Amino acid sequence: MSYRVLSREVTIPLTTSFVMLAVWEILVHTGMLRAAFFPAPTNIAHTLFSLALSGELWLHIATTLGRLIASFLMAVIPGTALGLSMGWWLGWRMAADPLVRLLFPIPSIAFFPVVIFYLGLSEWGLLLTAAITPFLLIAVQAAAAVEAIERTLLEAGRNYGASGRRLFTRVILPAALPYLFIGYRLALGVGFIVTVAVEMIAAKHGLGGFLWHSWQILRIEEMYVGLVLIGLLGIVVTYGLEALADRLMPWQVDLLRSKGQR
Amino acid sequence: MARQHSASRAFVSPAIALLVWELLAQAGILRANYVPAPSQLAPHLVELLAGGELWRHLSVTLYRLSLSFLFALIPAVLLGLSLGMSRGLRLALEPLLNALYAVPKIALLPLVMLVLGVNERTLIFTSTLTSFVQMTVSTTGGVLAVDRSILEAGNNYGATGWRLFRYVLLPSALPDIFTGMRIGLGLTLVLVIAVELTAAQEGLGAFLWTAGQTFSAKNLFSAFVVIGALGWTLTYGLERIGRWLMPWQQRSSAAMFL
Amino acid sequence: MAALTKIEIRDVEHVYQSDFATVAALASVSLTVGDGEFVALLGPSGCGKSSLLRIVAELLRPTAGSVQIFPSSSLGQPGNGRPKTALVFQEYALFPWRTVLDNVAFPLEMRGMPRHEGLTRAGTVLERVGLQPFARAYPHQLSGGMRQRVGIARALAAEPEVLLMDEPFGALDAQTRTVLQEELLRVWESERKTVLYVTHSIDEAVYLADRIVLLSARPGRIKAEYLVDLPRPRHMEMRGWNSYTKLSLDIWNALRDEVETAMVSEKP
Numbered sequence: 001m002s003y004r005v006l007s008r009e010v011t012i013p014l015t016t017s018f019v020m021l022a023v024w025e026i027l028v029h030t031g032m033l034r035a036a037f038f039p040a041p042t043n044i045a046h047t048l049f050s051l052a053l054s055g056e057l058w059l060h061i062a063t064t065l066g067r068l069i070a071s072f073l074m075a076v077i078p079g080t081a082l083g084l085s086m087g088w089w090l091g092w093r094m095a096a097d098p099l100v101r102l103l104f105p106i107p108s109i110a111f112f113p114v115v116i117f118y119l120g121l122s123e124w125g126l127l128l129t130a131a132i133t134p135f136l137l138i139a140v141q142a143a144a145a146v147e148a149i150e151r152t153l154l155e156a157g158r159n160y161g162a163s164g165r166r167l168f169t170r171v172i173l174p175a176a177l178p179y180l181f182i183g184y185r186l187a188l189g190v191g192f193i194v195t196v197a198v199e200m201i202a203a204k205h206g207l208g209g210f211l212w213h214s215w216q217i218l219r220i221e222e223m224y225v226g227l228v229l230i231g232l233l234g235i236v237v238t239y240g241l242e243a244l245a246d247r248l249m250p251w252q253v254d255l256l257r258s259k260g261q262r
Numbered sequence: 263m264a265r266q267h268s269a270s271r272a273f274v275s276p277a278i279a280l281l282v283w284e285l286l287a288q289a290g291i292l293r294a295n296y297v298p299a300p301s302q303l304a305p306h307l308v309e310l311l312a313g314g315e316l317w318r319h320l321s322v323t324l325y326r327l328s329l330s331f332l333f334a335l336i337p338a339v340l341l342g343l344s345l346g347m348s349r350g351l352r353l354a355l356e357p358l359l360n361a362l363y364a365v366p367k368i369a370l371l372p373l374v375m376l377v378l379g380v381n382e383r384t385l386i387f388t389s390t391l392t393s394f395v396q397m398t399v400s401t402t403g404g405v406l407a408v409d410r411s412i413l414e415a416g417n418n419y420g421a422t423g424w425r426l427f428r429y430v431l432l433p434s435a436l437p438d439i440f441t442g443m444r445i446g447l448g449l450t451l452v453l454v455i456a457v458e459l460t461a462a463q464e465g466l467g468a469f470l471w472t473a474g475q476t477f478s479a480k481n482l483f484s485a486f487v488v489i490g491a492l493g494w495t496l497t498y499g500l501e502r503i504g505r506w507l508m509p510w511q512q513r514s515s516a517a518m519f520l
Numbered sequence: 521m522a523a524l525t526k527i528e529i530r531d532v533e534h535v536y537q538s539d540f541a542t543v544a545a546l547a548s549v550s551l552t553v554g555d556g557e558f559v560a561l562l563g564p565s566g567c568g569k570s571s572l573l574r575i576v577a578e579l580l581r582p583t584a585g586s587v588q589i590f591p592s593s594s595l596g597q598p599g600n601g602r603p604k605t606a607l608v609f610q611e612y613a614l615f616p617w618r619t620v621l622d623n624v625a626f627p628l629e630m631r632g633m634p635r636h637e638g639l640t641r642a643g644t645v646l647e648r649v650g651l652q653p654f655a656r657a658y659p660h661q662l663s664g665g666m667r668q669r670v671g672i673a674r675a676l677a678a679e680p681e682v683l684l685m686d687e688p689f690g691a692l693d694a695q696t697r698t699v700l701q702e703e704l705l706r707v708w709e710s711e712r713k714t715v716l717y718v719t720h721s722i723d724e725a726v727y728l729a730d731r732i733v734l735l736s737a738r739p740g741r742i743k744a745e746y747l748v749d750l751p752r753p754r755h756m757e758m759r760g761w762n763s764y765t766k767l768s769l770d771i772w773n774a775l776r777d778e779v780e781t782a783m784v785s786e787k788p
Contacts, residue, residue: 013357020358037377096273099279105497106490107448109456113474114486116297151410154611161603161630170630174617193366194448197456200368208369215372223372227365232363251616251660258718261703 006192014194034147039221044228047221061229063206067195068188068237071127077188080180082135083142088172093143108194112201115238121202130194134187141183178252186197192237196230207233264405298479307484316469320488323466326454330389331447338397338446339439345398346405346435363399366455367392367449385457392453393446400442403434439510444500450495455489466492525590527553527682532585536570545571547583547739555592555684556697557711561723563735563777564782569718572740573684576716577605589681597623601631604682610687612667614659620670621646621655627678645677647669648707663697672704676711683708685716689724701727707753722771726764727754734774737782744774 006188012204019039027033028040051057086100112129149172155169199208209228245252280300286292287299294302310316344360345352371388378384408431416430458467466489473481505511534546545568553559561569574580576587580771589604606627614623621642628638646652649669659667668688675683688704701724708715719725725732729748736743746767750758758764 008412012353016354019355069506093316098275101272102276102494105493107446107452107454107455107493109459110486110489110493113459113470114482115437117474117479117482150611150613152609152611152613153615155366155574155577155607156609156615158579159577159603159605159607160627160674162626166630171615174615177617195369196366197368197452201456201460211369211372217374217477223376227369227373230369231361231365234366235361238364249617251658 011076012160039224044224048225048228049223052256055204057225057229060207060210060226061233064195064199064208064230064233065173066131067123067127067199067206068192068233071130071191071195072134072188074127074131075138075191076184079135079138079183079187080142083139083180083183084146084172084176086139087143087146087176096139097143100136100139104133104140106133108133109197112194114201126195126198126203128244129198130191131178133194134191137187137190138180138183141186142176142180145179145183146172148179149175178245178249181241181249181252185241185245188237188241192234265382294478295479298483301481303480303487306480307487309485310481316484316488319464319466319469319485320492322464323454323458323492326389326465327447327451330386330450331393331443333386333390334393334397334446335443338394338442339401342398342401342439343405343435343440345402352402357396359398359402362391362395368393368453371457380461385454385462388457389450389453392450396446396449397439397442398443401435401439404438404442405431407432407438425449437508440500440504440507444497444504446495447500448493451493524555524693525552526555526592527551528588528590529553529572529576529715530690532572532575532582532587534568534575534580535583537593544576544739547741548610549735549740549742550585551742553714553735555590555714558708558715558717558728558730560729561716561718561735562720562722562725562732562771562775563740564779565720566738566741566782567602567735567778568738569690569735570686572735573607573716573718576682577607577684579607582584591681598779602679602681603627603631604680605682605684606675606678608675608683608685609717610690612659612664612671612691614667614670614674618658619655619659620651620659620662622633623659623670624673626674628786634727640675640682642673643674648676648701649673663696664692668700669703672707676707681714683713685715685717687718687720690719697724702756704728709753711768722768722775723759726768726771727759733753734771735778737778743778746761746771758786 019156024033024052025040025042029034044147082096082100084093086096108129111132112125115129115132116122116125147257153171153175154167157167161175162170195206196208199206200212202215203209207226207230211223211230214220214222214226283292283297284300287294287297287302292299298306307316345355367388370391371384374384374388378387384511392448412434413430416426421429454469455470458465459471462468466485470482470485470489473479473485521675523757529549529551532546532549533544535542535544545566547570549572551559561572563569564715571580575582576589578587591602591604615626618626621639625638625642625644628641629635643652643655645719648657649672650668651669651673654662658663659670662670668691671688675685688778689700692700705728717725717728732748733742734744734746735741748767749763750761
């Protein structure tokens with residue numbers, strides 16, 4: 001497995017990225033790129049390190065990460081619970097489904113002004129805004145997950161003695177997990193976008209706030225640092241959960257492919 | 263027959279929710295200037311629409327949205343198709359594309375504003391980029407996901423080269439391409455509104471923000487409803503169009519909007 | 521051969537609603553299965569044989585009629601927590617998140633057996649189907665044939681009164697199928713459980729069963745019954761015997777009309 005790390009899949013992208021950075025560096029030094037807009041990568045790296053040393057960077061990273069995790073948890077637990085209930089019990093579905101379908105197409109950021117109208121410009125306001133659409137997404141996916149479970153798995157569960165709550169915890173839940181994760185990935189992605197957007201609009205701390213603030217005071221290198229960190233966090237968010245899912249549920253790759261999901 | 267039942271039942275709980283809201287407002291439990299009753303909001307909304315102000319904001323937002331989408335559409339699909347079909351191109355461009363895909367485009371806004379200035383052009387550029395990245399990634403995915411055996415069958419039965427592309431590859435990849443458009447529009451709308459919230463004079467986002475600032479709950483809710491309606495139209499309207507365009511797609515419920 | 525009745529199916533009917541119409545899947549089926557008998561249910565597609573099996577498994581309720589399974593008294597106390605049926609599925613229906621051993625132990629776990637004891641017993645059953653080395657593997661790592669052996673192991677581990685099998689080898693290639701048929705018989709010989717086996721392969725039915733019940737096209741009813749007069753234990757050469765061939769041909773002639781009927785009226 002460790003030999004794979006040096007495969008073409010990894011070396012070519014790394015090489016091209018490195019080459020592009022080198023080209024950028026050269027263009028700046030030869031004056032072809034305006035340093036005011038596009039500072040040399042080496043300068044950006046330098047700024048990154050000094051910010052890291054001063055501790056300021058960690059504050060922003062921790063703040064954004066904290067908000068992301070908090071809002072995600074606020075969405076995941078109620079969302080999964082609601083979605084699974086909707087999937088399993090017709091009553092819940094009839095009651096909640098229309099409301100969920102009504103709310104989830106609303107652009108997530110539009111909740112922000114409404115939320116702060118009532119909660120003021122506060123941390124809760126931010127977290128709540130970042131949690132709403134993910135919550136709805138997860139609920140919809142969880143409901144669909146229940147439907148997607150293979151009939152025969154349920155039959156096997158029942159035939160071999162599981163019923164009621166045990167059928168739920170021992171069969172339905174594990175069988176639904178791969179599909180639930182699809183919802184979680186989407187939700188995390190949306191939550192990230194909203195968190196960054198709201199931070200840029202209204203926060204002082206956090207990577208979004210840092211990014212915006214740097215731009216406002218025209219500290220361009222710091223702006224790039226912010227951008228890079230947001231990018232890295234974005235990569236972790238987009239691909240990290242996917243990797244986690246693959247490790248937790250190695251069978252799901254076949255499962256989802258057979259259902260045409262990948 | 264079961265389907266008809268669920269269609270009419272789809273309105274029951276929202277109707278009940280509205281009713282409860284109205285009752286709470288009438289009973290004075292909800293303060294009128296904080297949470298106006300639906301019976302107050304409806305006429306206000308109609309007034310705003312009739313007066314033309316809200317239409318203006320709506321059309322500005324729609325303009326930004328459609329322009330970005332249209333600018334991005336053809337280049338994105340073309341690039342996505344190329345990336346899907348050429349391994350070399352993919353290896354070269356994928357790192358950049360994936361990096362862009364992972365970054366919320368709103369984070370690119372300061373950089374773009376630096377280079378292009380704080381104006382409409384910047385907004386359109388960033389929104390276009392949003393649509394572009396999403397649709398390219400989805401299109402590439404769609405091409406890569408095409409079943410090998412379908413291509414072989416097409417080839418075997420006489421479709422080669424351009425015809426294989428047009429009659430076999432493209433229809434196979436179409437669902438994913440279409441999904442990319444849907445997601446792209448959704449993300450772009452979020453971006454446009456986000457920018458409008460603080461950095462624009464006109465547009466639904468701007469109107470929404472101002473409503474909050476001027477403490478007008480009625481304007482706030484009206485704007486919210488219109489934005490919501492825009493979201494619904496996009497989501498469910500596109501779903502309909504998708505089903506019409508691609509009747510062979512099974513209703514894969516687990517991938518509702520994926 | 522079987523003096524005691526094990527399963528009594530009486531006037532079972534099954535009608536259901538599909539998107540398009542009311543479908544009568546089964547029309548008044550009555551059948552008695554003796555203790556230790558291996559009965560094959562044979563019929564064209566859509567004849568309701570899978571539905572009948574699920575009704576016996578109590579996964580589906582008949583629209584009319586009843587099914588009774590008589591617990592065996594030869595194992596000491598009748599009905600001492602042993603389930604009535606264990607179903608082996610065509611699609612294996614193994615839990616992908618559990619190891620092979622955990623899958624086999626599942627019915628025991630559900631019965632309330634302490635984990636340690638359950639795993640030990642499951643291990644023993646796994647050995648009987650020759651999969652002990654794969655105890656820690658996951659289903660997705662196994663081939664189709666191996667997965668079905670796990671499915672069979674799970675059913676055996678459950679210690680049911682009756683073993684139900686729904687075209688268990690239908691998803692496998694012909695060679696694997698042949699091997700597994702032999703395996704099944706070998707494993708079955710030692711215990712001689714009562715088996716209700718659904719198939720659409722005449723060859724499989726004749727090779728495996730004591731008795732073959734032929735169902736008509738939808739709505740399914742019993743069209744004919746055949747006693748398989750071949751000695752046990754069965755072996756491959758019997759497939760070349762005259763009596764084998766004659767029986768297969770007789771059944772095919774009876775079945776052919778039903779198959780054509782089924783094909784013509786093929787509805788989703």
